[in-house]
Amino acid sequence: MEIGGAPFGQLHAVLSGQFKLQRAAPDGGMQVLGFAMPGDLLGLDAIGTGRYANDAVALSECVICTIPYASLEQLMAHQPALARRLSQLLSASLAQRxxxxxxxGNARAPQRLARLLLDLGGRYSERGGSATDFQLCMSREDLAAYLALTVESVSRLLSMFKQNGLLAVSNRAITLLDTAGLRAIAAPPAATSSLPVLHSA
Incomplete structure (x- = not known):
């Protein structure tokens, strides 16, 4: 799989399982940049630089399809539609990042977690799963590293969301009970001057 700094030569299509994408942070820790699910293509960010920027770490048992980029280039030379599709994927990846x-950089902690949970639910739904009832493959440490929060903050927010009837949580099993409430919390910072009041015990 991808190792940050290694020469680029292949793309990796995720067929099953999940990965986290991470790289070393300036403080010596690891910054989690995202989570890859079945249907995602890893290595797109290395096409321009010639080197993988991130480590791809499996969060579960995974199956991938390795695609040599040299072979893909040959195919794209004869199939313009394939080249356009790859350009679309690159553009979407950049826009998402x-x-x-x-x-x-602008959201408060509750907004960050609410948006992530809704995004994960949407991605599970796109793959034939439930948008409101799913298992988290990533640990709370991974969630904290992705959201730029502490593990304690993530645990506290999950408990607060649970107390306010927004979700049910048991270990890594998540059930979103009030998606409308979560969407209100996850609204972009510029779109709202105040957040719904969350009550903690």
């Missing part, structure tokens, strides 16, 4: 950075 920019949106993530902007949101995390």
């Amino acid at each position: 920019q949106d993530q950075m902007l949101f995390l």
Whole structure:
């Protein structure tokens, strides 16, 4: 799989399982940049630089399809539709990364977690699963590293969401009980001047 700094030569299509994408942070820790699910293509960010930027770490048993990029280039030379599709994937990946950075840089902690849970539910739904009842493959440490929060903050927010009837949580099993309430909390910072009041015990 991908190792940050290694020479680029292949793309990896996730067929089953989940990965976290991470890289070393300036403080010596690891920054989690995202989570890959079946249907996602890993390694797109290395096409331009010639080196993988991130480590891809399996969060569960995974099956991938390795695609040599040299072979893909040959196919794209004869299939313009394939080249256009790859360009679309690159553009979408860049836009998603920019949106993530902007949101995390401006959102409060409850907004960050609410949006992540809704996004995960949407991605599970796109793959034939439930948008409101799913298992988290990632640990709370991974969630904290992705959201730029402490593990304690993530645990406290999950408990607060549970107390307010927004979700049910048991270990890594999540049930979203009030998606409308979560969407209200996850609203972009510029779209609202105040957040719904959350009560903690």
